[in-house]
Amino acid sequence: xxxxxxxxxxxxxxxxxxxxxxxxxxxxxxxxxxxxxxxxxxxxxxxxxxxxxxxxxxxxxxxxxxxxxxxxxxxxxxxxxxxxxxxxxxxxxxxxxxxxxxxxxxxxxxx
Amino acid sequence: xxxxxxxxxxxxxxxxxxxxxxxxxxxxxxxxxxxxxxxxxxxxxxxxxxxxxxxxxxxxxxxxxxxxxxxxxxxxxxxxxxxxxxxxxxxxxxxxxxxxxxxxxxxxxxxxxxxxxxxxxxxxxxxxxxxxxxxxxxxxxxxxxxxxxxxxxxxxxxxxxxxxxxxxxxxxxxxxxxxxxxxxxxxxxxxxxxxxxxxxxxxxxxxxxxxxxxxxxxxxxxxxxxxxxxxxxxxxxxxxxxxxxxxxxxxxxxxxxxxxxxxxxxxxxxxxxxxxxxxxxxxxxxxxxxxxxxxxxxxxxxxxxxxxxxxxxxxxxxxxxxxxxxxxxxxxxxxxxxxxxxxxxxxxxxxxxxxxxxxxxxxxxxxxxxxxxxxxxxxxxxxxxxxxxxxxxxxxxxxxxxxxxxxxxxxxxxxxxxxxxxxxxxxxxxxxxxxxxxxxxxxxxxxxxxxxxxxxxxxxxxxxxxxxxxxxxxxxxxxxxxxxxxxxxxxxxxxxxxxxxxxxxxxxxxxxxxxxxxxxxxxxxxxxxxxxxxxxxxxxxxxxxxxxxxxxxxxxxxxxxxxxxxxxxxxxxxxxxxxxxxxxxxxxxxxxxxxxxxxxxxxxxxxxxxxxxxxxxxxxxxxxxxxxxxxxxxxxxxxxxxxxxxxxxxxxxxxxxxxxxxxxxxxxxxxxxxxxxxxxxxxxxxxxxxxxxxxxxxxxxxxxxxxxxxxxxxxxxxxxxxxxxxxxxxxxxxxxxxxxxxxxxxxxxxxxxxxxxxxxxxxxxxxxxxxxxxxxxxxxxxxxxxxxxxxxxxxxxxxxxxxxxxxxxxxxxxxxxxxxxxxxxxxxxxxxxxxxxxxxxxxxxxxxxxxxxxxxxxxxxxxxxxxxxxxxxxxxxxxxx
Numbered sequence: 001x002x003x004x005x006x007x008x009x010x011x012x013x014x015x016x017x018x019x020x021x022x023x024x025x026x027x028x029x030x031x032x033x034x035x036x037x038x039x040x041x042x043x044x045x046x047x048x049x050x051x052x053x054x055x056x057x058x059x060x061x062x063x064x065x066x067x068x069x070x071x072x073x074x075x076x077x078x079x080x081x082x083x084x085x086x087x088x089x090x091x092x093x094x095x096x097x098x099x100x101x102x103x104x105x106x107x108x109x110x111x
Numbered sequence: 112x113x114x115x116x117x118x119x120x121x122x123x124x125x126x127x128x129x130x131x132x133x134x135x136x137x138x139x140x141x142x143x144x145x146x147x148x149x150x151x152x153x154x155x156x157x158x159x160x161x162x163x164x165x166x167x168x169x170x171x172x173x174x175x176x177x178x179x180x181x182x183x184x185x186x187x188x189x190x191x192x193x194x195x196x197x198x199x200x201x202x203x204x205x206x207x208x209x210x211x212x213x214x215x216x217x218x219x220x221x222x223x224x225x226x227x228x229x230x231x232x233x234x235x236x237x238x239x240x241x242x243x244x245x246x247x248x249x250x251x252x253x254x255x256x257x258x259x260x261x262x263x264x265x266x267x268x269x270x271x272x273x274x275x276x277x278x279x280x281x282x283x284x285x286x287x288x289x290x291x292x293x294x295x296x297x298x299x300x301x302x303x304x305x306x307x308x309x310x311x312x313x314x315x316x317x318x319x320x321x322x323x324x325x326x327x328x329x330x331x332x333x334x335x336x337x338x339x340x341x342x343x344x345x346x347x348x349x350x351x352x353x354x355x356x357x358x359x360x361x362x363x364x365x366x367x368x369x370x371x372x373x374x375x376x377x378x379x380x381x382x383x384x385x386x387x388x389x390x391x392x393x394x395x396x397x398x399x400x401x402x403x404x405x406x407x408x409x410x411x412x413x414x415x416x417x418x419x420x421x422x423x424x425x426x427x428x429x430x431x432x433x434x435x436x437x438x439x440x441x442x443x444x445x446x447x448x449x450x451x452x453x454x455x456x457x458x459x460x461x462x463x464x465x466x467x468x469x470x471x472x473x474x475x476x477x478x479x480x481x482x483x484x485x486x487x488x489x490x491x492x493x494x495x496x497x498x499x500x501x502x503x504x505x506x507x508x509x510x511x512x513x514x515x516x517x518x519x520x521x522x523x524x525x526x527x528x529x530x531x532x533x534x535x536x537x538x539x540x541x542x543x544x545x546x547x548x549x550x551x552x553x554x555x556x557x558x559x560x561x562x563x564x565x566x567x568x569x570x571x572x573x574x575x576x577x578x579x580x581x582x583x584x585x586x587x588x589x590x591x592x593x594x595x596x597x598x599x600x601x602x603x604x605x606x607x608x609x610x611x612x613x614x615x616x617x618x619x620x621x622x623x624x625x626x627x628x629x630x631x632x633x634x635x636x637x638x639x640x641x642x643x644x645x646x647x648x649x650x651x652x653x654x655x656x657x658x659x660x661x662x663x664x665x666x667x668x669x670x671x672x673x674x675x676x677x678x679x680x681x682x683x684x685x686x687x688x689x690x691x692x693x694x695x696x697x698x699x700x701x702x703x704x705x706x707x708x709x710x711x712x713x714x715x716x717x718x719x720x721x722x723x724x725x726x727x728x729x730x731x732x733x734x735x736x737x738x739x740x741x742x743x744x745x746x747x748x749x750x751x752x753x754x755x756x757x758x759x760x761x762x763x764x765x766x767x768x769x770x771x772x773x774x775x776x777x778x779x780x781x782x783x784x785x786x787x788x789x790x791x792x793x794x795x796x797x798x799x800x801x802x803x804x805x806x807x808x809x810x811x812x813x814x815x816x817x818x819x820x821x822x823x824x825x826x827x828x829x830x831x832x833x834x835x836x837x838x839x840x841x842x843x844x845x846x847x848x849x850x851x852x853x854x855x856x857x858x859x860x861x862x863x864x865x866x867x868x869x870x871x872x873x874x875x876x877x878x879x880x881x882x883x884x885x886x887x888x889x890x891x892x893x894x895x896x897x898x899x900x901x902x903x904x905x906x907x908x909x910x911x912x913x914x915x916x917x918x919x920x921x922x923x924x925x926x927x928x929x930x931x932x933x934x935x936x937x938x939x940x941x942x943x944x945x946x947x948x949x950x951x952x953x954x955x956x957x958x959x960x961x962x963x964x965x966x967x968x969x970x971x972x973x974x975x976x977x978x979x980x981x982x983x984x985x986x987x988x989x990x991x992x
Contacts, residue, residue, distance in 0.1 A: 017491070026138075026141070026142075027138055027139075027141075027142050028142040028145040028146065031142075032145075032149075046142060049139070050135070050139065053612075066134075073141060074141075075141050075751065076134065076138045076141075077139070077875075101354070
């Protein structure tokens, strides 16, 4: 059974968008990339990844096309759209606000 | 832009479903492969890598469903749920059919009755600003609402400051001359502003003008729409034509709109202004009118009453003889029209809602039983990855489907019931209940139906989800639906049946009490024998038989000719039939008694000498009238027992005199006899003090002929009519009916019959549903305990003990249900005590019979599962599951 994601709610979409901002990737690539970038701290469950990708597709923030991998396998590659880039900006600023707020709270408690 | 793309994406997902799935499959397969490769690179064996990757990936089906849900239209998955639900229901067609029928019954009954309530109590009367219209009358010691006299009305109209319109009306009748002969037509006589006060615009022509109700004004008439249609062929040029009524020519000034009715007058075909006051209308002491008033802006009914009461008090000082103790009465017009049926309709609505509750409870408990038996299915689906929300939606869909089927069928039932019930109301009563024409599916009823449907759906959808405690999914799989599994069932399911039984008790007691009231009402002491009596109303032409001698001769000819008819035993005339009303009253005074102007009100009837014998009423003292006692002889009077007891206590009244309030010489009559009370008032009235005059000394132009026959009284009615018309075809005859039919169609009998049958029907439904519910509970509980019973029997329990085990459970539920029901029933019957007649709300025989009936039915219902339990083969039971 898939474990519950350790991610903060709503951050998965942002992480996917951020990952795709660098280069188009397939699903497995996205999961791998997030894990590596986070030094194995963040593991994206497949159970969350694919529904999230479908959500992003439906929102029009990413688009998908079938391409060949370096090993000549057919895979679905996701690319960030212009709308997705805009959304990423929004989510990043919201996230930073939130982190700043949380940090303020934590700092208060220490004092 | 992005919305558009999202929509497009969803559409592709919907229509390219197969491709969409294949792509997802491929994508996930790729993902698994990559993960497997990575694990192999880390040094795992190919087999272990495959397994680890698969485990990591989790439930592929669930994942696909989630991915799909992220983009799929709700609609699509709903359609899938629907198909599944339909399949589930089709697997148990008996359950689906039963549940639908029960729901339809509950819904149909409540919506139909609400249709009546809406038409009568919620929809406004068909007049302009009907809430400002008041019913106005006088008030006396014995009558809380009595007629106005014309003189009083005119003073009230002149002096009041409360009404912007104030007009009087009364009944009347004319003989209409048609090519086919003379036909009596019911009429309304009104003051000129009557239709303006009501705010009625004519369909053709105009209504009455001010001044048209003055003496000597030209004769004008307004036609009711129905009369215009049927009697005048809907001629568009009718306005201005002249019509012969009672051998006088009236000019038609207009036709009233089709929807116009004025229930207090009943079915009038023509309306005329009160131009020539009748003999009665010339006397201030003779009351024959009622009035409608339109309140001025800002005036409350209470203020209007105060205003009129002050005027009445002033008139009382001015005319102490006629107006002593005559006060004023004001109530909303709507109360006059629907006041009688209001408590009955509310009672029926209450009954119908109880049936609805019992129906919903019944179906819920059916659903609960079903969800019990589906525990395993739920557990399996849960284990296979169905989320709680998903399962919940599945159950809600099933509930929705059932509720939808029940609602559709229920609306059909409601329409049928409304049609049936409004046609069960006899015509003469329908005229007094104008709202009957408004009954049907309208905005109000549809809103009500929607509300009922929503509640029903909510209940049906939520009941099985109670069961859906997902913590227990694994227990469900493990235990296979035994043991603790039915704890919840016992907590809720069995309590539901107590509710059903209690409601059944309430409805049965209500039906029992109403039925007993109805029986008592029809078997109330009449003081005469109503069987084998036929009667017809007579109206003499106004311009013939004007001389006393002519009229007396006509009376005698009619009497002789009718008595000569085969089968006729005796014939009598009266001006007012028995079982009528507390009306046509007289104020009496006995010479030599102290008198302070009080009104000693008694009913007064003009009858022929053979009247009491024809009714088979009993003479107690003295003698009846004599055939030769006409106007040339001293005036004589018969009194009834009530009058004798009230005004001659401990004396022999025979030979004493009775006169009017001022003891005028011409009013003095000698009492020649005392008769036992004949029921003159309505069935639910008290016996009234009454006096009888010899009709030969009064010679009325309108009266009723009563015929007692040895044969079937209904068959003689046509020959009575043709016999009288053979004497003179110009005599108006109407309303031929037998005495028993007339009594059964009086308003009190009809209202009682209506409520008795309906509540009886509801009670029957409740009884059946309650008992079926109990059967279901017991049968289910036996099926759950088969193993336990098997163990007990294997350990030596006797069959009797097993019977006892099951029957004890049934008896406990029944007892609790009956007890709760009895308490509620007494409360409910106290609420409807005004509808009861001759029976108390806590009528012990009724309560006892209900307990016995329901008790026997319950025991019978639980006996079947009990004997099934007792015949359980222990080895089979132990092997089961």
